[in-house]
Amino acid sequence: MRAETGPGSVRRRTFLAGAVGAAAAGGTGALSGCGADAAEVGAAPESLTQPVAELGPLKSGVNYPPGYVGPRARRQQTIVTEPATFTVVVPQSLVVGDWAKNEFTRWMEQQTGIRIQWRQVAGKGNDAETMTKVNAMMAAGDIPDAFLGITFTRSQLYLYGAQNLFVDLNPYLERYAPNLQQLMKDYPQARKLMVSPDKGIYSFPDLNDCYHCRASNGRALLNTEWLRKVGLAMPTTTDEFREVLTAFKKADLAGGGKTIPFGGYKDAPLDTFFMNSFLYNAGEPWLAVEDGKVRANYVQDEWREGLKYLRGLYADGLLAKDIFTANEDQIKRYGDNPGGPILGGARVYYWGTLMTLDLVDPKARWHEYATMQPLKGPNGVQVAPWDYLKVGLEVSTLVVTRKCKRPDLLTRWADFQLDLEVILRSYAGPDFRWSVKGDKGINGKQALYGMDSWNTDETKGKTWDQYGVMYRSGDFRLSERVDPKKPTFESPLYEQTRDALYPYRQPLEEQFPPVTLEADQAALDAEIGLNLKTEVTGALAKFVTGRLDPNDDGQWNDYKDRINQIGLQPYLEIQQAAYETYQG
Amino acid sequence: MSMATATSSPPGTPAPVRETRSDRIVMICNYTALGLFTLAVLYPLVYVVSASLSDPKNVVSGKVWLWPVGLSVEAFKAIFDYDSIVSGFSNSIVYAVGGALLATALTLLAAYPLSRKGLPGKGLIMALFVFTMMFSGGLIPTYLVVDRLGLLNSRWAIVLPAALAVWNMIITRTFFQSTIPEELVEAAKVDGCTDFGFFWRIVLPLSKPIIAVNMLFYAVAQWNSWFSALIYLTNEHLFPLQLVLRQILIQNQFDPSQVRDTAELIRMKELQEQLKFSLIVIATVPPLLIYPFVQKHFVKGAMVGSLKG
Numbered sequence: 001m002r003a004e005t006g007p008g009s010v011r012r013r014t015f016l017a018g019a020v021g022a023a024a025a026g027g028t029g030a031l032s033g034c035g036a037d038a039a040e041v042g043a044a045p046e047s048l049t050q051p052v053a054e055l056g057p058l059k060s061g062v063n064y065p066p067g068y069v070g071p072r073a074r075r076q077q078t079i080v081t082e083p084a085t086f087t088v089v090v091p092q093s094l095v096v097g098d099w100a101k102n103e104f105t106r107w108m109e110q111q112t113g114i115r116i117q118w119r120q121v122a123g124k125g126n127d128a129e130t131m132t133k134v135n136a137m138m139a140a141g142d143i144p145d146a147f148l149g150i151t152f153t154r155s156q157l158y159l160y161g162a163q164n165l166f167v168d169l170n171p172y173l174e175r176y177a178p179n180l181q182q183l184m185k186d187y188p189q190a191r192k193l194m195v196s197p198d199k200g201i202y203s204f205p206d207l208n209d210c211y212h213c214r215a216s217n218g219r220a221l222l223n224t225e226w227l228r229k230v231g232l233a234m235p236t237t238t239d240e241f242r243e244v245l246t247a248f249k250k251a252d253l254a255g256g257g258k259t260i261p262f263g264g265y266k267d268a269p270l271d272t273f274f275m276n277s278f279l280y281n282a283g284e285p286w287l288a289v290e291d292g293k294v295r296a297n298y299v300q301d302e303w304r305e306g307l308k309y310l311r312g313l314y315a316d317g318l319l320a321k322d323i324f325t326a327n328e329d330q331i332k333r334y335g336d337n338p339g340g341p342i343l344g345g346a347r348v349y350y351w352g353t354l355m356t357l358d359l360v361d362p363k364a365r366w367h368e369y370a371t372m373q374p375l376k377g378p379n380g381v382q383v384a385p386w387d388y389l390k391v392g393l394e395v396s397t398l399v400v401t402r403k404c405k406r407p408d409l410l411t412r413w414a415d416f417q418l419d420l421e422v423i424l425r426s427y428a429g430p431d432f433r434w435s436v437k438g439d440k441g442i443n444g445k446q447a448l449y450g451m452d453s454w455n456t457d458e459t460k461g462k463t464w465d466q467y468g469v470m471y472r473s474g475d476f477r478l479s480e481r482v483d484p485k486k487p488t489f490e491s492p493l494y495e496q497t498r499d500a501l502y503p504y505r506q507p508l509e510e511q512f513p514p515v516t517l518e519a520d521q522a523a524l525d526a527e528i529g530l531n532l533k534t535e536v537t538g539a540l541a542k543f544v545t546g547r548l549d550p551n552d553d554g555q556w557n558d559y560k561d562r563i564n565q566i567g568l569q570p571y572l573e574i575q576q577a578a579y580e581t582y583q584g
Numbered sequence: 585m586s587m588a589t590a591t592s593s594p595p596g597t598p599a600p601v602r603e604t605r606s607d608r609i610v611m612i613c614n615y616t617a618l619g620l621f622t623l624a625v626l627y628p629l630v631y632v633v634s635a636s637l638s639d640p641k642n643v644v645s646g647k648v649w650l651w652p653v654g655l656s657v658e659a660f661k662a663i664f665d666y667d668s669i670v671s672g673f674s675n676s677i678v679y680a681v682g683g684a685l686l687a688t689a690l691t692l693l694a695a696y697p698l699s700r701k702g703l704p705g706k707g708l709i710m711a712l713f714v715f716t717m718m719f720s721g722g723l724i725p726t727y728l729v730v731d732r733l734g735l736l737n738s739r740w741a742i743v744l745p746a747a748l749a750v751w752n753m754i755i756t757r758t759f760f761q762s763t764i765p766e767e768l769v770e771a772a773k774v775d776g777c778t779d780f781g782f783f784w785r786i787v788l789p790l791s792k793p794i795i796a797v798n799m800l801f802y803a804v805a806q807w808n809s810w811f812s813a814l815i816y817l818t819n820e821h822l823f824p825l826q827l828v829l830r831q832i833l834i835q836n837q838f839d840p841s842q843v844r845d846t847a848e849l850i851r852m853k854e855l856q857e858q859l860k861f862s863l864i865v866i867a868t869v870p871p872l873l874i875y876p877f878v879q880k881h882f883v884k885g886a887m888v889g890s891l892k893g
Binding site: 329 | 641646665666667668723724727728731736737810813814815817818819820821823827830831832834
C-alpha cells in the first residue's frame with residue numbers, strides 16, 4: 001500500500017466531508033468501500049521490486065516516415081510466465097462483442113500471459129447510466145481490479161484517488177511503463193494533463209492526437225461553386241462574408257427562393273466561429289485566459305459586437321431561419337437536397353454532418369464545399385480556436401483500484417498496448433498491413449500502415465474498437481495509407497485544417513485547460529455552469545433572432561445582470577483557483 | 585373494440601330503429617373523431633414498420649413517410665449478425681415469462697388472504713405493503729441487498745426484486761373482495777372445504793380475468809425494463825433486449841464538439857440508422873402478439889378490480 005503522508009490524510013478527510021455533502025452516491029461509495037475492505041486489499045510489496053521494464057528492440061520491415069514521432073513496433077516479452085488473472089470492468093460494445101471471446105482479447109492473452117475476467121457494463125462508458133452502475137458497485141464494495149474505458153472525470157479520479165480507492169500509478173509508471181515514458185517525452189504537455197492537484201496519477205492515460213479535431217469548433221464550410229458563379233473570392237473579413245451571403249441570396253442559385261445563404265444546426269454553436277472575429281472564443285464554457293486571469297467571454301463588449309454582427313446577418317435573411325433549432329437530420333436534408341445544393345455555407349464540424357458523403361465520385365457535392373478561414377473582424381481579430389489540450393491526452397482509460405494486488409502487472413499490460421503493432425491490432429484488427437515504400441499517407445508523406453477493413457463488419461468481434469489503451473500520435477494518425485482508388489475525406493480535411501485554420505490558432509497560453517476540481521467545488525461548478533450555459537445559449541439565440549436587441553444598452557445590461565445573479569463571480573473564482581493549481 | 589361489441593350482441597335483436605338526422609350527425613362526428621384518433625395512434629406504428637423495411641438512405645433523406653421506399657429486409661438480416669441482440673431477445677422472453685409467472689403467483693397469494701375478513705393483523709400487513717409504495721430504500725441500499733443475497737449478476741436479480749407490485753396486489757385484492765363473497769367461503773367451509781382447497785378449486789377458476797391482467801402487466805413491465813439489468817448485470821449474455829436496444833440507440837448520441845473520430849461517427853450513424861427501426865419492430869412484436877388474447881379479460885379484470893372497491 002502507498003505510504004500515507006500527514007498532509008495527505010488531512011486532505012482526505014476534507015474530501016470525505018465534501019463528498020458527503022456534494023455527491024451523495026459517490027461519497028457513500030467511497031466510505032463503505034474504504035472502511036469495510038481496508039485491511040484486506042492494497043498492492044502486494046513485490047509490485048515495486050520487479051525489474052525495471054525497458055523498451056524492446058525495434059522490429060524490422062516498418063517504413064517510418066522521415067521525422068516520425070509516435071509509437072514504434074518493438075519485440076515485446078510476455079509479462080508473466082505463471083498465469084495471473086485480473087477482473088476488469090468494461091463497457092459493453094456491439095463492435096467488440098463479447099469481450100471474453102474477442103479475438104484481440106485472445107491475442108493479448110497469448111502475448112502477455114495475463115488473463116482478464118471481464119465484467120461488462122451496459123452504456124457507453126461515459127454516460128450517466130454507466131456512472132450510476134459504477135457508483136453502485138463502488139458503494140457496495142463490489143470493486144474490480146481495474147476499469148477500462150469507463151470515463152471518470154478528472155475531479156472524480158482525484159476524489160477517489162485521494163481516498164486511496166484508486167491507485168496512484170506514479171511509482172509504477174516510472175518502473176514499468178517505458179512506452180508511456182516515451183510518449184511523455186514526445187508530448188511535453190502530457191504529464192501536466194495527467195497529474196491531479198495532489199501530484200497523484202490515478203489513471204493510465206490514452207493519447208489520440210486527432211489533428212482536424214483540434215480545429216472542429218472553428219470550422220465552417222462555404223460553397224466554392226457558388227462563389228465562382230457570383231464572381232466573388234473566398235471571404236476573409238466579416239464585411240466580405242456579408243457581401244458573399246448577400247450575393248448568394250440575390251442570385252438565388254438554388255432557384256425558387258429556396259436558397260439558404262448560410263445554415264447550421266443546434267449542436268454546432270455559431271459563436272465558436274463568428275465570435276472569433278471579435279475575441280478568442282473556444283465555445284462552452286466560454287472561458288479564456290488573458291495574462292494569467294480567467295475570463296468569461298459572454299460578458300465582454302467584444303461579445304456584444306459579435307452579437308450585433310450576427311443580428312445584422314439574421315435580420316437580412318442571410319442566416320437560416322432555423323439555425324438555432326434544426327437538428328442534424330434537418331441540416332442533412334438541406335445538404336442532400338435532391339435537385340442541387342441549396343446551402344451557400346454552414347457551420348458544421350465537417351462535410352459528413354452536412355450531407356451523405358459519396359467517397360467514390362470525385363465530383364460529389366461535398367467537394368464543392370471548402371473550409372473557410374476565420375474572418376477578420378473590424379478590430380483585426382481573426383482566430384481559429386485550436387484545442388491544444390482537450391483533444392489528445394485522455395485520462396481515465398485504465399483505472400487501477402486498491403483491490404488490485406499487482407498494479408505493476410496491469411501497468412505493464414497497459415504499456416504493452418502502446419506499441420505500434422498492438423495499437424493497430426487493437427483498433428484496426430488483425431488485417432492491417434505495413435505500407436511499402438511509396439505509399440502515400442493522409443498527410444501526403446510516406447504511409448506507415450493501411451487498415452482497409454477498419455470500422456467495417458469484418459472487424460466486428462476482432463478489435464477493442466477504441467476502448468484499449470493507445471498511443472495515436474499526430475504522425476501516426478496522418479501516416480495511414482490512403483487508397484488512391486478510394487480516397488476518403490481524411491486528406492482534404494487535413495489539408496484544409498492545415499491551410500485555413502492552423503495558421504490562425506490562438507497561443508497555447510490563452511486556452512483554458514481541463515482542470516481538476518475538489519469535490520465540493522465540482523458540485524458548485526456543475527450547478528452554476530449549467531445555469532450559465534442555459535442563459536448564455538438562450539440569450540445568444542434571442543439576441544440574434546431579434547427577441548432581444550444587442551444594440552439596446554438596457555437589454556445588454558439586463559443580460560449581464562442575470563449572468564451575475566447566477567453567480568459569475570464565484571464561478572470565475574473556482575476556475576481561477578483550479579487554473580492556478582493546474583499551472584502548478 | 586366497437587366491432588367486438590357489435591358482433592357480440594345476441595342474435596335476434598329487433599331491427600334497428602330508423603335514425604334521426606341528429607343521430608346521424610352525432611354518428612358522423614363520432615366516427616370522424618375516433619378515426620382521427622386512430623390515425624394519430626396508428627401512424628407512428630405504420631411509419632416504424634415502413635422505415636424498418638426501407639433502404640436506410642431513404643429513411644434519412646425523408647422519402648419514407650407512409651409506405652416503404654426501396655424495399656429491403658437488410659436491416660432484419662443485420663440484426664441476427666449481432667449475437668447480443670439474439671441472446672437479448674431470448675433473455676427478455678425468459679424474464680418476461682418467468683417474471684410474470686412468479687409475480688402473478690405471489691400477487692395472488694398475497695391478495696387473497698388480505699381480501700378475507702377474518703385475517704388477523706390485516707390492517708398492519710396492508711399498511712406495511714402500502715408503506716413500500718411511498719418509501720423505498722433507494723438505489724444503493726437495494727443494490728447492497730441484492731449483492732449480499734448473492735443475486736448479483738444472475739437472472740434472479742432481474743426477476744426477484746421486481747416480483748411483486750403492490751399496486752397490482754391491491755387491484756387483485758379488490759377483485760377478490762367484490763367477486764368472491766364471504767358467503768361462498770362459508771358455504772364451502774360447511775361442506776368441509778379447507779382454505780387451501782377453496783383457494784385452489786374455487787377462487788382460482790373464478791379469477792381468470794385478474795390472473796390474465798396480472799400476467800400481462802408483469803410481462804410487459806419486465807419486457808420493457810432495462811434499468812435493473814443495467815444496475816445488476818455485468819455479463820453480456822444475461823442482458824435483456826431493451827438494454828441492447830438502448831445500447832445501439834445511445835452509441836450514436838454524441839457531443840459533436842468532442843468527436844474524436846469522424847470515421848467512427850459515420851459508422852455508428854449507419855449502424856443506428858440500419859438497426860433502429862427494425863429493432864423497435866422486433867421489440868414490439870411480442871407484446872402485440874399477446875395483447876389480443878388478453879384484451880377481453882383486460883377490460884373485465886382491471887375495471888372490476890379498480891372500480892367496485
